[in-house]
């Protein structure tokens with residue numbers, strides 16, 4: 259909720275500049291945007307693409323503006339765009355070397371925080387509220403493995419290739435909600451470490467529940483999330499064991515562009531792991547004359 263202008267600068271101005279450059283150089287009229295479930299009005303029911311849009315934080319507002327900007331381009335200039343509304347990406351690449359790193363300006367995301375507690379780098383997890391109207395009182399989210407997200411991007415690109423100029427929106431989640439306490443328990447099981455926690459006040463801007471209805475992506479893209487909740491936590495713990503003590507590597511690599519995934523054993527954030535998988539699929543199976551761009555510009559919240 260703090261520093262709203264940073265979100266606008268990063269997400270809105272960043273995307274505007276990117277699109278202007280693409281237009282000027284006739285590079286591509288096809289885009290996959292990393293959007294977010296935060297564009298929706300919070301709801302206890304599963305959220306589908308036609309649920310009400312009503313972000314409750316500046317980050318969500320900027321994701322909504324990004325989507326509108328691209329929709330206007332589709333209508334006025336024959337672009338083809340897929341907006342992928344991620345629920346809660348988590349987990350690490352199967353190599354064990356690409357995962358979510360908490361660097362100084364990054365938002366404090368739940369799973370990396372649990373990793374730090376398990377590694378003894380943080381005393382405890384602060385749980386933001388246990389008085390929500392949800393299962394055990396802690397907030398519920400739909401955690402999706404980043405490699406399932408990567409698969410969805412490849413499916414979205416294939417869908418763009420096959421179609422006419424159009425604007426598409428897809429939810430990407432598993433359809434299962436997990437509470438903060440359930441995530442903590444699952445991370446404890448994966449790591450074998452006892453994780454301390456403390457209940458704090460709710461965090462401003464947090465919804466009680468955010469769970470996806472991803473039927474549209476299932477039906478139109480033929481995409482399903484195959485990796486389970488336990489696998490998400492286990493992959494993150496594998497990443498923790500591989501990278502423990504390698505702080506200098508963390509710090510150097512996390513600022514490298516998400517689009518340049520270094521080989522083979524750099525660590526970085528969760529989206530670079532995802533882009534790596536997309537690149538692999540494209541190299542393996544695709545011969546095409548078109549140029550595509552997957553942009554994660556601004557997906558990453560710059561502050562909470």
Ligand SMILES: O=c1ccn([C@@H]2O[C@H](COP(=O)(O)OP(=O)(O)O[C@H]3O[C@H](CO)[C@H](O)[C@H](O)[C@H]3O)[C@@H](O)[C@H]2O)c(=O)[nH]1
Nearest residue numbers: 294296317345346347366367368384385386397438464559
């Ligand atoms: O220290 C913490 C951190 C998180 N949480 C809880 O854990 C859950 C998950 O929190 P995250 O910060 O990991 O994720 P968010 O649900 O806030 O994040 C989602 O919304 C963001 C925008 O606000 C981005 O879109 C992001 O990619 C997406 O995962 C929330 O219920 C949150 O309240 C805690 O209890 N303690």
